[in-house]
Amino acid sequence: MSPRHSLAPLSESMTLLEEVYRRPLDPGYREAARRRQDGEPQRRPVGTTVVVALAVLLGTGLTVAAVNLRQSEPGAVRARTLLEQEITAQRQRAAGARVAISTTSTELHRLQAAALAEEDPALLAQLRQDAVPSGAVAASGPGVQVVLTDAADAWDPASRVQDVDLRVVVNALWDAGAEAVTVNDVRMTSLTAIRSTRTVVLVDLQPMTSPYTVQAVGDPETLSRALGVSPAGQHLATLHATYGIGVQVAVDDRLSLPGAGQVTLRYAQERREGGP
Secondary structure: OOHHHHHHHHHHHHHHHHHHHHOOOOHHHHHHHHHHHHOOOOOOOHHHHHHHHHHHHHHHHHHHHHHHHHOOOHHHHHHHHHHHHHHHHHHHHHHHHHHHHHHHHHHHHHHHHHHHHHHOHHHHHHHHHHHHHHOOOOEEEEEEEEEEEOOOOOOOHHHOOOHHHHHHHHHHHHHOOOOEEEEOOEEOOOOOOEEEEOOEEEEOOEEEOOOEEEEEEOOHHHHHHHHHHOHHHHHHHHHHHHHOOEEEEEEEEEEEEOOOOOOOOOOOOOOOOOOO
């Protein structure tokens, strides 16, 4: 390599170093410093201003969109309000219909008793004897009351009272000799079913919610003892200890249970003497 080529890069680098020492600041930085020192207003680049404006617009747009998403549409709110009002009205109508049925049933039994008192007193006595166990008429007297309440963490289906729990209690009371049984004021008859649909308990096709109050007319001591020593008592203890379900059993000297109304005869079979 010739001396000329070896010294040229060195000379160029020295020139660059000398330029850096003489002018340590870029001309643009020097001009900006001079303007600040002289008090001249500084201009921001046009690009920066545009970016800031776009950021503000985008932020405002996102905020408005989030607020709109969180607010329910007026149409949906009106539809939900109308549906809630319709449900309330139908429940009130159903409650009124139950009262009317009970009143009509009571009047029917009164007229029936008046007609049979003269024509067939023996049949009247039999009907009166069977009216309470059948659930057709109201019943009153001493008995027990069992209240089941969903646990605090009712989001777990296992911590809520289920249809099987109510069936266990009702069947235990029947087996113990209860004369009449109700669940949340719905009278139990031979045609009454306790079942569930998803998370809703249905008693005689009527939806129920916690707490569930089971009342039974009968000998209080016998009924309460049966709940304590029978498998139903063990079931209630498990519900309380394992799932946190509230269980309260109390004796009541005066219970008043409504009647289910006139029982509809669906089918009948003749029974002959000496035969089934």
